[in-house]
Amino acid sequence: MDTITLTDSHFLHILQLASSTLPVGAYSYSEGLETLVENGAIANQGTLQQWLEAELKYGAIRLEAAVMVRAMQAATIGEMETLRYWNFWLSAARETQELRNSSWQMGRSLMQLLSTIQPQIQPFAETVGNPCNYAVAFGIAAAHWQIDIPVSLLAYLHSWVTNSITAGVKLIPLGQTAGQELLLQLQPLIIHTEVEIIALKDDEIACCSWGLSLASMQHETQYTRLFRS
Structure with a gap:
């Protein structure tokens, strides 16, 4: 495994970008988990x-x-044209309105935040325009702060897993210790996933997410919801 050395500045930047306190609204989405918990598909830590x-x-x-x-x-x-292309591509790849809107809302919030605290990013915000997907905004921020791609990718995946576990802790519910245990157990897979994604060619980018799509489509019609639909 390659060893990547981060400067103190780079390390602090990626911690800030991947922090759960970043005000982009990630905590308000369950990524389909609310539906899955209600119908019993997810009922415990396992x-x-x-x-x-x-x-x-x-x-x-x-x-x-x-x-x-x-x-x-x-x-x-x-x-810039490549940046716009991938932003449009990702918007088109979103399978439900809920998933698309969550990506757009978080992307918009992140770009607004970055444009305020790092005005040098403003030209990128203007180039991509609105809507901007969260993954694209995250990539722009990581590039601006000159963080290595493997580190940025690990941080992105870890942030997603953390948000998902937090939602599960609230919904199932689970104890905080169980959530941290699960996060620790998933570390090897996060690392393996990072290696696989870096190796992907453009025409190999794909997913099988019909379960997530069905859960997302059903979320809107739930009688009560803790998370945005």
Whole structure:
């Protein structure tokens, strides 16, 4: 395994970008988990782990993460047309309105935040326009702060897993210790997924996320909801 050395500045930047306190609204979405918990498909730590493992191996998060890498590469060398292409591509790949809107809302929030605290990013925000997907905004930020691609990708995947586990802790419910245990158990798979995604060619980007899509479509009609639909 390659060893990547981060400067203190790079390390702090990626911690800030992947932090659960980043005000982009990630905490308000359940990625289909609310539906799955209600119908009993996910009922404990074991079934939540199975779901997250399947998503990391085959699900839409792989597609998002691959686009994040390409957005980062395009932003690094100033390829604005490529950046716009992948933003449009990811919007078209979203299978439900809920998933598309969540990606757009989080992307818009992140770009607004970055444009305020790092005005140098404003030209990228203007180039991509609105809507901007969250994965694209994340890639732009990581490129601006000159963070290595493997580190940025690990942070993106870890952030997604953390948000999903937090939703599961609230919904199932699980204890905080169980959530941290699950996050630790998923670390090897997160690393393996990062290696696979970096190796993907453009025409190999794909996912099998029909379970997530069905859960997302049913979310709107739930009688009560804790998370946005």
